[in-house]
Every structure is written in C-alpha cells, then in structure tokens.
Amino acid sequence: MSTVQDVSAAPAVAAVPKKAMALGPMASLIILALLIVTPLFVKNFIIFQMTMWLIYAIAVLALNILTGASGQFSLGQSAFYALGAYTSAILMEHVGVNYALTLPVAGLVCFIAGFLFGLPALRLSGIYLALATFALAVAMPQLLKLGVFEHWTGGVQGLVVTKPDAPEIFASMGLKVSQDMWLYFFTLAVTIVIYLLSVNLLKSRSGRAMMAIRDNEIAASAMGVDVSLYKTLAFGVSAGITGVAGGLGAIAVQFVAPDGYTIQLAIALFLGMVVGGVGWLPGSLAGAAFIVFVPNIAEHISKGLSGAVFGVILIIIIFLLPNGARQLAYGAQSLIGKLRKH
Amino acid sequence: MPSFSSRAMSFTVAAALSAALSSTAFAQKKYDTGASDTEIKIGNIMPYSGPASAYGVIGKMEEAYFKMINDQGGINGRKINYITYDDGYSPPKAVEQARKLVESDEVLFIASSLGTPSNSAIQKYMNAKKVPQLFVATGATKFGDYKDFPWTMGWQPAYQSESRIYAAYLLKEKPDAKIAIMYQNDDFGKDMLKGLKDGLGSKAASMIVAEESYEVSEPTIESHIVKVKATNADTFVSFTTPKFAAQAIKKVAELGWKPTYIQSNVGASVGSVMKPAGYEIAQGILSANYAKDGADSSWDNDEGMKKFYAFLAKYAPGMDKNDGSVVYGYGQAQTIVQVLKQAGDNLTRANIMKEAANLKNFAPDTLLPGVTISTSPTDFYPIEQLQMQRFKGEKWELFGPIIAGKIEG
Numbered sequence: 089m090s091t092v093q094d095v096s097a098a099p100a101v102a103a104v105p106k107k108a109m110a111l112g113p114m115a116s117l118i119i120l121a122l123l124i125v126t127p128l129f130v131k132n133f134i135i136f137q138m139t140m141w142l143i144y145a146i147a148v149l150a151l152n153i154l155t156g157a158s159g160q161f162s163l164g165q166s167a168f169y170a171l172g173a174y175t176s177a178i179l180m181e182h183v184g185v186n187y188a189l190t191l192p193v194a195g196l197v198c199f200i201a202g203f204l205f206g207l208p209a210l211r212l213s214g215i216y217l218a219l220a221t222f223a224l225a226v227a228m229p230q231l232l233k234l235g236v237f238e239h240w241t242g243g244v245q246g247l248v249v250t251k252p253d254a255p256e257i258f259a260s261m262g263l264k265v266s267q268d269m270w271l272y273f274f275t276l277a278v279t280i281v282i283y284l285l286s287v288n289l290l291k292s293r294s295g296r297a298m299m300a301i302r303d304n305e306i307a308a309s310a311m312g313v314d315v316s317l318y319k320t321l322a323f324g325v326s327a328g329i330t331g332v333a334g335g336l337g338a339i340a341v342q343f344v345a346p347d348g349y350t351i352q353l354a355i356a357l358f359l360g361m362v363v364g365g366v367g368w369l370p371g372s373l374a375g376a377a378f379i380v381f382v383p384n385i386a387e388h389i390s391k392g393l394s395g396a397v398f399g400v401i402l403i404i405i406i407f408l409l410p411n412g413a414r415q416l417a418y419g420a421q422s423l424i425g426k427l428r429k430h
Numbered sequence: 431m432p433s434f435s436s437r438a439m440s441f442t443v444a445a446a447l448s449a450a451l452s453s454t455a456f457a458q459k460k461y462d463t464g465a466s467d468t469e470i471k472i473g474n475i476m477p478y479s480g481p482a483s484a485y486g487v488i489g490k491m492e493e494a495y496f497k498m499i500n501d502q503g504g505i506n507g508r509k510i511n512y513i514t515y516d517d518g519y520s521p522p523k524a525v526e527q528a529r530k531l532v533e534s535d536e537v538l539f540i541a542s543s544l545g546t547p548s549n550s551a552i553q554k555y556m557n558a559k560k561v562p563q564l565f566v567a568t569g570a571t572k573f574g575d576y577k578d579f580p581w582t583m584g585w586q587p588a589y590q591s592e593s594r595i596y597a598a599y600l601l602k603e604k605p606d607a608k609i610a611i612m613y614q615n616d617d618f619g620k621d622m623l624k625g626l627k628d629g630l631g632s633k634a635a636s637m638i639v640a641e642e643s644y645e646v647s648e649p650t651i652e653s654h655i656v657k658v659k660a661t662n663a664d665t666f667v668s669f670t671t672p673k674f675a676a677q678a679i680k681k682v683a684e685l686g687w688k689p690t691y692i693q694s695n696v697g698a699s700v701g702s703v704m705k706p707a708g709y710e711i712a713q714g715i716l717s718a719n720y721a722k723d724g725a726d727s728s729w730d731n732d733e734g735m736k737k738f739y740a741f742l743a744k745y746a747p748g749m750d751k752n753d754g755s756v757v758y759g760y761g762q763a764q765t766i767v768q769v770l771k772q773a774g775d776n777l778t779r780a781n782i783m784k785e786a787a788n789l790k791n792f793a794p795d796t797l798l799p800g801v802t803i804s805t806s807p808t809d810f811y812p813i814e815q816l817q818m819q820r821f822k823g824e825k826w827e828l829f830g831p832i833i834a835g836k837i838e839g
Contacts, residue, residue, distance in 0.1 A: 133533035140526065230647055235615065244616045246521065246547060248554055341522045343551040348521045352480070384530075387516055394516060395479055 111370045111417075119373070123276055132268045136340070137380060139272045142279045143336045145376035148360040149286060149369055150329035156367025157290055158322035159302030161214065164205075164221030165357045167228035168198045168327040170349030172334025174232065177247045177344045178240050187252045187339050191278065194335035195328045202327020206320035225354040229346035246345025249338050275336055282329055286369060289325070298322050363405060365414025374413035378405075458775075464538030465777035470770060471511045472496075473531030475543040475552075480518035485544050487749065488567055489514045491759025492542060492766075494746040505770045508777075513537060517548055524548035525555065532561050539564055539782050542585070542762045546570045546617050549582075557581045562783045564769070565762055565812070569696075571621050571837065574810040576787075581779075583786055583810045585762055587720055589618060589694075590625030591814050591835035595718050596667065596692050597629025598833055599818055600637070604690060610640040610663035612654060612678060614670055619643065622669035622694055625835070639663050644674065655681040665690040670697045676707040683711035691715045695816075700725060700825060701752055709824050718816040718833075719826065720801050721761060724751035726825050734795030757796045764794040765803060765812065800832040811837060 111119070123142075127135045151165050172194035179185040179193060205224065212220050232241050241247065254270035289295050297318045300308035309315045338344045356379045364375025386397040409415045464471040476489035496510040504510065513535050517524040524543070531537045539562035543549055549566045556563040557579050565585035566573050569592070573584040600607050611626065613619035623641070627634045640661040644651045651674050658666070659682075666689040668678045675697025682691065691714065697703050698717040722729050729735040738760055742749055749756045770777075772785040789812060792803040803812045815834045819826040 131533055133529045136529055137526065140522075230645075233616070233645075244547070246550060248550070337522065341525045341551070342554060343521055343525065345521045345547045345551065347519060347547045348551075350520070352518070352520070391478060391514070391516065 115417075116370075119370075120280070124273075127269060127272050132266055135266075135268045135272050139268070139275050139340050140337070141373075141376050141380045142272075142275045143333050143340060144357070144360060144380055145372045146279055146282055146333035146336070147330050147357050148364060148375045148379075149283065149372035150326045150333065151357055151361045152364070152367065152369055152372055153286055153290070153329070154322055154326035155361060156369075157295060157302065158298040158319060160209070160319065160322060161218040162221040162323075162326070163218050163351070163354050163358060164224035164228075165326075165330050166349050166351060166354035167221075167224045168202060168330040169334035169337065169353060169357075170228050170232065170344075170346075171201055172198050172331030173338035173344045173349065174241060174247075174334075175331065176335030177249050177338045180249055180339075181247055182240060188274070191332050191335045195332040198331025198334070199324045199328030202330075203320055203324035205327070206323030209323060210316050210319055222351070222354075225351045229350055232346040232349070242345075244346060246343055246348075249342045249344065251342050252339065271340055275340070278332065278336060282332065283369065286329070290369070294318065294321065359402070363402075363412050365412035365417075368412070368414040368417075370417070371413045374416075460776045460778050460781070462538060462778040462780075463536045465508070468508060469511050470505065470508050470777065471513065471535065471537040472766065473528075473535060473537035473540040474512065474514040475517050475524055475527045475531070475540065475548060476514055477519035477544060477548075478516040480520065482519040482545060485567070485755055486516075487753060487755040488542065488544060488759035488762070491746060491749065491756055492763040494749075495741070495760060495763035495767075498741060498745050499767060505767060506774060510770075519545055519548065521547045521551035524551050528552040528555060532556075532559055537561075538777060539779060541565055541766050542567045542759075544568065549573060553579055553582055560779060562779055562786065564782070564786055565765060567758070567762070569621070570617055571625070574837070576808060576810040581783060583783075583805070583812070585765065585812050586758070587695075587813045587816055587835065588625075588811055588837060589621035590628065590837050591811065592695055592718055592816060593622045593625030593669070594629035594835035594837070595816050595818070595833045596716075597626050598835070599716070599830075600665065600690075600692075601630065601633070604665060605633075607637055607665040607690065608639045608661075608663045609637050609665045609667055610642070610658040610661055610689070611638060611667045612642050612644070612651070612658060612670060614674065615643040615645050618671070618696065619669050625837075626667065626669075629835070646671070651677055652681045656685065659685055659687050663689060665692070667692045668697065669694045672697050672699060672702045675703045679703070679707035679712055679715065683708075693717045695719055698819075698826070699754060704821060704824075712821050715821045717819050717821075717826065719819050719828070720798055720813055720816045721754070721757050721796050722798060723826065724753070724757050728825075734793075734797075737795050761794040761796040764796075765789070765792065768792050768794075798828070798832070 127138060147165060147169055151162060154160050154162055175194040175197045176190040179190040180187055209217055209220055233244050251267050252271065253267055254265035258265045297308065297313045300311065300313055301315055301318055305315060360375030360379045363378045364371030382401055383394065383398055386401060387394040389397045474489055474492065476486050477483055478486040478489065493512050493514060496512045499505065500509045513531060515527040515530065517527050528540060531540055540556065541564040543552065543563065544567040546568045549568055553563065560581055563582040565583060567585065569586050569589040571588040571590040573582055574588060600609070611623060613623050630637055640658045640663055642654045642658050644654050655678055666682060668675060670678055675693055693715050695717055704712045722732065722735055739751065741760070742751060768789065769782060769786050772788065773781050787805045787807050787810065789803050789805045798817055801813065801815045805812050814836055815832045817828050817832050818830045819828045
C-alpha cells in the first residue's frame with residue numbers, strides 16, 4: 089500500500105526551472121533560419137519528411153505540456169491525434185471546408201474531448217492515469233471502424249484527403265511553389281505559433297499553477313491553486329494541440345485510416361518526449377526527429393532486426409543522455425560559455 | 431545485265447539499310463527514372479514489423495527470386511535492384527516509404543506492396559506521379575479500377591471474383607438453396623458479400639435468408655452461428671478469416687447442423703484452419719483456389735512445383751513451403767519478370783503499365799493447371815479464375831472445371 093502511494097505521491101517528473109523551458113533568442117533564431125532555408129535546397133521527399141517531423145514535433149510538444157509542465161502521464165495521445173486527423177479529413181472531404189480552417193476546429197474538438205477526459209482522469213494519478221489513457225488509445229482505432237460512423241469515417245477503408253495547392257498569389261508573383269513546399273511552410277508557421285503560445289502559457293499564471301501542481305500537489309492547493317481545474321485544463325490544451333498536429337498529419341499524408349493511429353503512435357510520441365527531454369519544449373523537435381528518422385536508420389542497418397537495432401539505439405541514448413536532448417543542449421551551452429571566457 | 435544486277439543490288443542494300451534503320455529506331459532503348467542499360471530498380475513495401483508481419487515472407491521470397499534471376503544474368507542483361515521497405519502495416523508510414531522509393535531511390539515502379547489500407551493510402555499519390563503500382567498484394571476489388579486509377583493493378587483474384595464463383599456454383603448445383611451468410615465486417619467481408627449477391631443476381635433476394643456480420647475484435651462468433659442456424663438455412667457461406675473460420679466449422683458441427691458449407695479461400699488454410707478445427711468435422715466443406723498448395727504431396731511430380739521446390743532449396747532454404755505466402759511471393763515475382771521481359775528495351779513507366787495490361791495466358795509455376803493470367807487495357811484483374819475444391823481426408827481435393835469470376839464494369 090505504502091509503496092504504491094509513495095510512487096503516486098512523488099513528483100512525476102523532475103522539476104525543470106521555468107526559465108530553462110525555452111531556448112535563448114540566439115539559438116532560436118539559428119534553428120528558425122535553418123528550418124526556413126533547408127527546404128529550398130532539398131528534394132520534395134525530404135521536404136515531406138521534414139513536414140512530418142514538424143507535425144510530430146507539435147504532438148510531442150503537446151505531450152510535453154501535459155507531462156513536463158503539469159506532471160500527468162498520457163499514453164493516449166494517439167487517440168487525440170486520430171480525432172484531430174479525422175475532424176480535418178471529414179470537414180475537408182464531406183463538408184468542403186478549406187484545409188486551413190479545419191485546423192482550429194480540430195483543435196477545438198480535441199480540446200473539448202481532452203477536457204472531458206481529464207475530468208475522470210483527475211481521480212487517477214501517475215501510473216494509473218497512464219493506464220487509463222492507454223485504454224483510450226487502444227479503443228480509438230476500433231471506434232473509428234464502427235459501422236455507425238462509417239458514412240463519415242469511411243470505416244476500415246479510411247478517407248482520402250486532397251492535398252492543397254500553394255495559394256495562387258505565389259504563381260502570380262512568378263514563384264513556383266510545389267505542394268510539398270507550401271505545406272511545409274504552412275506547417276512551419278503553425279508550429280511557430282503553437283510554440284510561442286505554449287512558451288507563453290507556461291510562463292503565465294496558468295503555467296506556474298501547472299508546475300506547482302507537478303512539483304507538489306498539496307502545497308499547490310494550499311497556495312490556492314485550483315488543482316482540478318488546472319489539471320483538466322492541461323489535459324484539454326495538450327489534446328487540442330495534438331488535434332491540430334493530427335489535422336496537419338492528415339493533410340500531409342493525404343489519407344486517414346484507423347490503422348494509422350494505433351497505440352504504436354502513442355508510444356512513439358511518448359518516446360519522442362523522453363528523448364527530447366521531459367519538460368523542455370525545444371526538445372520536442374529533437375524527440376520528433378528521433379521518431380521520424382531513427383526507424384529509417386535502423387531499417388537501413390538491418391531489415392530483419394530493425395526493431396532490435398532501434399531498441400539498441402534507444403538504450404544507448406537513454407544511457408548516455410538520461411535527460412534527453414536537453415542535456416546535450418545544456419552541455420553545449422556551458423561549453424560555449426567557457427570558450428567565451430578564455 | 432550487270433547494270434541491272436548492280437541496280438538490284440543497290441536497291442536491296444538500300445532496302446536492307448532502311449529496314450535496319452527502322453528496326454533500330456523501333457528497338458531504340460527508352461528509359462524512365464529507375465531503368466538503365468545495367469539495372470532495373472523495383473520498389474516494394476511490406477509489413478515486416480507490426481500486426482501483419484507474417485506476410486513479410488512475400489517480400490523476402492521476391493527478393494530471393496530476383497537474386498536467382500540476377501544470378502542467371504538478369505533480364506535482357508539488366509540486373510534487378512529490388513528495394514523493399516517496412517511500413518509496419520501503417521498507412522502514414524506506407525506513404526512515407528512510397529515517396530522515399532519514388533523520389534529518393536527513384537525506382538521504375540512499385541510492385542506487390544501489401545495490404546488494403548497501405549495501398550489505399552498510396553494509390554492517389556502513385557497515380558498523380560504516374561508511377562506504376564503493380565500487382566498489389568490484396569484482393570480488394572477496388573484495385574482493378576483502370577478508369578480512375580490507370581497506374582494501379584491487382585494480382586490475386588479479387589474477393590468479388592471469388593464469391594461470384596461460389597454464386598455460380600450454387601446457382602448450378604443448388605438453385606433452390608436457402609443461404610445463410612456469415613461475413614467479417616470490414617472491406618474483405620463486404621467485398622465478398624457484394625460479389626456473391628451480384629453473382630446470384632435477381633435470385634439473391636429469394637435465396638439469401640440470413641446475413642450476419644461479426645467484428646474482428648470479437649473473441650468468438652459462436653452466438654452468431656446459433657442465430658443463423660435458427661433461420662433453417664440449408665447452405666452456410668462463411669466469409670471469414672482463419673481464426674473465425676475454425677470457430678465456425680467447430681460450432682456448426684457442434685450444433686449438429688449439416689448445411690452445404692462454403693468457406694472463403696482466405697480462411698481455408700489446412701494448417702491454420704482445418705487442422706485446429708478438426709479434420710473429421712471439416713469433411714465435405716467447399717472452397718475455391720487458384721494456386722497450388724505447397725503442402726500437398728500430389729504436386730510433387732508437377733513440373734512447375736519441381737522448379738519451385740528447387741528454387742526454395744537453393745535460394746530460400748529457410749522458407750516453409752506450407753506457408754501460402756511463400757507460394758504467393760514466388761508467383762508474383764514471376765509475373766513481374768514476365769512484364770519486364772515483354773517490355774524489352776522500352777523501360778518507360780508507361781510501357782511497363784502497357785505490358786502489365788498485355789499479359790496473355792501467362793501461367794506462373796505455382797498457379798493451378800488451367801489458371802492463367804490475362805489482362806487488357808480494360809481488364810486490370812490478372813487472376814480471375816479459380817477451381818472449386820472439397821475437403822477430403824487431410825487435404826483439399828479439386829473438382830469441376832476452372833471457372834472465371836469476371837467482374838463487369
């Protein structure tokens with residue numbers, strides 16, 4: 089009894105100082121410049137991969153807000169990702185809504201779903217919450233296959249989504265922007281907006297309240313923080329952002345089907361968060377890079393043992409960098425600091 | 431006379447020259463991305479990991495088969511470079527791998543990518559890029575739509591072809607049958623159901639007395655069987671996958687029900703269905719097939735299967751000949767080689783598609799005698815013939831003629 093209570097009463101994640109949640113202005117600008125310039129020089133396929141990378145980065149970021157900031161675990165992010173993807177796909181294909189407008193709707197639908205799911209989840213903490221969300225992730229693909237929704241979801245066959253063209257304004261300016269290129273920059277813009285909003289959220293009163301809950305729930309409530317409100321709010325925000333990522337994913341892949349949103353996706357996102365560094369928002373980018381590119385590297389090394397190779401790489405990373413990419417970034421920062429002093 | 435002969439001579443030379451010129455012009459080598467004087471790049475996507483990883487054998491078989499072709503000198507002197515990737519049966523991953531194959535590895539075409547969801551996901555992309563998506567490894571009928579998707583072609587008999595053959599059999603042998611149908615509630619089951627109804631035509635409404643569906647997630651379908659038995663049907667059609675097929679066979683026997691029993695080919699494997707259900711109670715069950723059974727010793731002296739066994743022994747010694755996917759991969763690889771042979775030196779994507787739609791009575795080693803592959807610009811269903819089979823003893827026994835289950839429109 090007592091051991092279990094100890095587990096659930098201990099802070100779920102080590103505290104991350106607030107000012108360390110984002111990158112410094114210089115580093116941010118360098119990364120942004122790289123993200124803008126690189127696609128101009130690479131093949132469309134690489135641009136597509138980079139788009140998927142950004143999309144997963146958004147989803148990992150959402151999980152980072154939930155786990156890193158408010159200290160709640162979730163293995164159910166794939167369910168919200170699927171919900172967002174289907175919302176976008178259905179609005180685009182059945183209702184004829186512009187793709188850009190489907191994203192806020194997807195975000196809103198997922199926010200509500202996440203908020204509602206957060207209510208019962210309040211009674212659970214730590215590993216029990218992880219299990220409850222796990223159930224959600226397992227149930228989602230089957231719900232999507234239900235005959236009742238088949239007219240809208242396309243059942244097991246899924247839905248094919250039309251890929252948007254670049255706005256005509258580019259063509260009239262004499263610039264040839266491919267669909268992939270346009271979608272990349274569109275995704276990049278969405279990513280930047282979400283990143284800035286998230287950083288601001290965590291620096292605000294609400295962010296401080298969430299982090300107080302993460303560090304010590306009892307102390308937080310003693311200070312007057314409405315624990316249940318902020319916990320559910322964190323769930324809602326996280327689900328909403330994941331939904332936007334899901335919507336973007338549906339547009340980029342041009343297809344939604346239940347088999348695309350299994351528990352594997354939820355675990356991949358969780359992995360991305362840990363590899364990127366729990367609670368460190370820029371780490372989402374590194375974590376997403378890990379889940380997008382490393383399986384390909386593993387497959388390249390050995391086709392039959394790709395899963396095992398992936399596992400070995402993961403173990404090495406966790407062993408060498410238990411705090412993920414955050415540790416690497418801090419190391420580099422202090423190194424640069426030392427060099428400057430000389 | 432000399433002048434005449436010299437004139438004749440020059441005429442002949444001129445004629446020969448022009449013939450030579452025109453023939454070189456005709457045989458001029460033409461290449462698209464992915465083909466060259468020395469190499470043909472073929473892409474493939476398989477679920478080597480994930481829930482459908484058992485099918486990954488197909489990709490490994492094809493790889494081994496192309497290795498043999500390369501050891502024999504390749505096709506018209508060109509080696510096959512077969513690039514196969516894992517999609518884990520996940521549609522978004524399949525899109526990523528397809529794009530990698532087309533845009534980064536620059537393959538000439540993609541062949542035998544597996545699974546209905548993955549192929550649905552890449553179909554639009556492949557057709558927009560005008561890269562052939564040949565011989566997809568799924569029986570979904572929608573992959574033979576030459577009008578809307580002229581760059582996509584199936585291979586195995588479409589599910590609707592198969593169930594049309596059952597319809598034809600029933601109409602002939604048991605025209606007053608009262609049919610109860612059990613089907614899996616997904617693309618496979620619904621495809622089968624549609625084919626059967628289309629095949630029965632106007633008599634469908636009067637002959638079918640019950641239609642019952644189950645979800646793949648259900649642990650058992652026994653209660654459904656009890657329900658359809660209550661309709662007093664005398665014919666039971668089971669469009670089920672292996673696990674449920676075995677359950678159905680057991681339950682029908684347990685209830686003492688003795689209908690004319692038809693089992694879809696997908697759930698007719700001796701090893702994974704008939705044996706676990708029990709050989710005694712499975713006697714007399716009907717099904718249809720198009721390929722030889724690697725486990726059936728009566729094929730041991732068959733020329734085609736001898737070649738198949740010899741190939742297995744040398745290039746894929748670890749493969750289990752009882753696995754239907756092994757036989758399947760071999761047949762598909764042979765069909766791909768046939769298309770490449772027909773295409774000759776004109777290795778453009780358009781010509782690959784043209785030759786894939788120009789297969790005439792091609793018979794891979796592993797198809798049943800009499801079953802052949804024929805396609806045309808308006809027929810994108812390569813295998814459409816099957817033969818009925820009845821379970822007897824511990825194996826399937828073929829009977830009756832080869833029947834074609836053509837799908838119109």
